[in-house]
Amino acid sequence: MSSREQAAAAILAQVALAADGAVLGLALAYIAVRSFLKFASTSSALRKIDDAPSVRVSDLRSLLSSSTDEAEPSDGKLVIVRGNVDMKSAVDGNWKSLRPNVLVSHESGEKGVVLQRTQTYIYNEWRGFFGWTSDLRAVFGRSWKEQESTSLRTVPFILVENGQWPQSDYVIINLVGSRHPLPLTTVYHQLQPINASPYTFLQALFGHEYPVGLLDEEKILPLGKDISAVGICSSNNGIPEIKSCKDLPYFLSDMTKDQMVVDLAFRAKILFWSGIVLGSVSVGILGYAVLRNWNRWKAWRQYRRFQRSSRDASDDVDAQVTADEEAGDVPDGELCVICLLRRRRSAFVPCGHLVCCQRCALSVERELTPKCPVCRQTIRNSVRIYGS
Incomplete structure (x- = not known):
């Protein structure tokens, strides 16, 4: 650990232990409350996924029709569908289907419906002859520059059952409003060095960060991949369509329903016991801090009373002495x-x-x-x- 990191750790330790650890206790209490809130949301998601039916693509139409017959709300039903990824243009049934709407990786040439490209700059820092500037940046912030750029392209796609052709039964995947992670596959990964320039020399001289490499990655959602879709399924002009649910941590995933249930149960257990342990530790630290400060306040109050009583006693002695001395004339x-x-x-x-x-x-x-x-x-x- 460098001297700057040691100084920062010492400052953080002093702040955390301020007021006999009251700050540390409040921080742990905040983390414990957040853990219980996350435990509640995870338990709710676990119950929803456990109660949601796991159906095949071919069973969606009958499931939606039965839901309509039972007079359920028209906003859809939470389901878990497992199928293979395919492009939507394959089932459009018009002249556009002659030109497949698919994305192709620039580097590997593989086809997919989602293409994500990420470029990450790797920085090196030499303290240089004016290295104190890097110390200031370490205190007030690492760097204001954007070190990563990501571009995401998607095309409409569907899920079909077992790659059957023609795709008579399919479900449309609606990604609008979804912020869930996608089950992408890395198809290209390369680290490229960056040649130095005269400006790089000036950056190094004054202790500034300068790029030394560029990490280029491409990830796609390939055609034919077997995934699960968890969301609200409804009928759009007689065609099943599934949207993401904000209350659930999954939308498109490689896991099956049983694997999701096991994963959420494990998360819930970790969050619950973390909240219990952190809450108990925070209560102990806060109780110790309150007791220490209460004893200090009582000692300070007792000291003030002692000072007041000693001052009153000295005033009484002075009054008695004054009365004796003022009884006669003083030369x-x-x-x-x-x-x-x-x-x-x-x-x-x-x-x-x-x-x-x-x-x-x-x-x-x-x-x-x-x-x-x-x-x-x-x-x-x-x-x-x-x-x-």
Whole structure:
């Protein structure tokens, strides 16, 4: 670990342990609440997928017709359909079908209905002669530049059963509004070096990041791939069409229904026990922090009471001494040099000057830097002098 990472870790540790760990306890409590919320959503998705029927493409028409007969809502029914990917132009039945609407990979030449190309720049950083600039960037942010660019192209496609031809039974896949990950297959993966330029030398000289390589990837959803579609299926002009459901973590997946149920059950179990453990730890840390701060507040309150009682006691002593001293006349040579009202009764230590009454001596002792009013020497305390 570098010095910058150690300094950042030390700062984070100090912030987390502030107020006897209260900040850490609140952070863990927030994570525990998020875990329980994710557990609730995952359990709901698990119940929906477990109750959803797993049907073949050829059974969708009968399923939708039976749903209509039972007067179910017209917005569709949640189903799990497994089939093979094919282009929609194969079943259009018009002159456009003579020209297949399909995507072809630029590098491998494979055909598919979804084509995703990602270019990722790999950066190297040399501290250079002015490397302190990279330290500032490490504190306030890594880099504002876009290090990855992704392009996604899709064409309309369908699911058919076992690659049968002609495709009398099929379901249209509607990707509109879907943000679920797609079961893509990597067909091209290459790392290309980037040649240095004079501008690259200036970037390295001042400690800036500069690209050293470009990772180029192509992923497609190939024709004929066996996948599962999980979503709301409805009839569009007599043709089954399936859309994604935002409440479910799957839309198009390589897994079967049983595999999805097992995966969601495992996630739910991990989230539940994570929430229990993190919640228990946060309660313990917060309880410890509250107890420590409560004890500190009680000690501070007790100290304030002690100060107040000692001040009241000293005031009572001063009042009694003042009453005794004011009982008679005080010669001018024995008056306090501060108040000029009471008799000199307290001597300062270590200088030994007897120049103040007891009340003024106590007020001098309470100062931030107590000094003798005669010799200006720092004093530690005062001693009451009694005459015979």
